[in-house]
Amino acid sequence: MLGLGNALHYPLAISIALAVAGPAADKAAGWSAYSMGVGFGIAPVALGWVADGVGPHPAFLLLPVFIAVAVLLTVRLGRALRVPVRAA
Numbered sequence: 001m002l003g004l005g006n007a008l009h010y011p012l013a014i015s016i017a018l019a020v021a022g023p024a025a026d027k028a029a030g031w032s033a034y035s036m037g038v039g040f041g042i043a044p045v046a047l048g049w050v051a052d053g054v055g056p057h058p059a060f061l062l063l064p065v066f067i068a069v070a071v072l073l074t075v076r077l078g079r080a081l082r083v084p085v086r087a088a
Helices: 002-007 009-054 056-060 063-081
Strands: none
Touching: 009 056
């Protein structure tokens, strides 16, 4: 189930990055792939590292913080991608 949920992040992020990149589509695709790889590779390891230090239950209490940061970044990205409406 986790793989199915994560599988949608890559195509969605790439499509958004390419939509706003303009002539720098190659660079946007590279940065998107790199950032998602780092996120999927580092976040679980960091959570495990914290769990080793404080225990699994307190470590998993960080997940709401991660979700809140993701929501804030999504709102900020949504504002940045908003297309201005032209007056007719």
